[in-house]
Amino acid sequence: QKEVEQNSGPLSVPEGAIASLNCTYSDRVSQSFFWYRQYSGKSPELIMSIYSNGDKEDGRFTAQLNKASQYVSLLIRDSQPSDSATYLCAVNMYGGSQGNLIFGKGTKLSVKP
């Protein structure tokens, strides 16, 4: 069974703090990893993609990938109340043209002013 696991939260952090969101996946051959943000009642919005081991930074967001540990994380620096949302980790399972994007159940983040 191909799975993507996330802590459902809620994760509560004060404004200005670093929020750390974690995700593990079961398929060792997965090649691509995505973080989506979903506000309540809205559609998922892509915020980061990562394909290689290490860190990838984009503004206040840093994605970290460790394929050996089958672990991907998202750090949000200087958290703002507008970052309050559910963050979905998505992993391309199987690879090849018949791959399938599997989503975790999401971590709900709450940033308190």
Add this chain to the structure above:
Amino acid sequence: DTAVSQTPKYLVTQMGNDKSIKCEQNLGHDTMYWYKQDSKKFLKIMFSYNNKELIINETVPNRFSPKSPDKAHLNLHINSLELGDSAVYFCASSLGTVGSNQPQHFGDGTRLSIL
């Protein structure tokens, strides 16, 4: 605007009815998808089409039938609606197939409520 657009945004109907949801993308993408997000917010793929050809068909009741008249459109028809079909249905698209590692872009969702 370039986007993935789906209609209707809200759909309220009686159990046993047949309904359709339409999706169109003008991003020039090759692959389109239908996802179901249940009340617990779990987002699960239902179907995927690449250039009008079905490439992913997850374990979905055959009451659900997708149709892709061209690569910019993917519609979803649902027969004999059941209470458990109540959910938000998202259409998405990507450049290339899932195996090409391209991200997917989502429409705004259709909120289906079965009475």
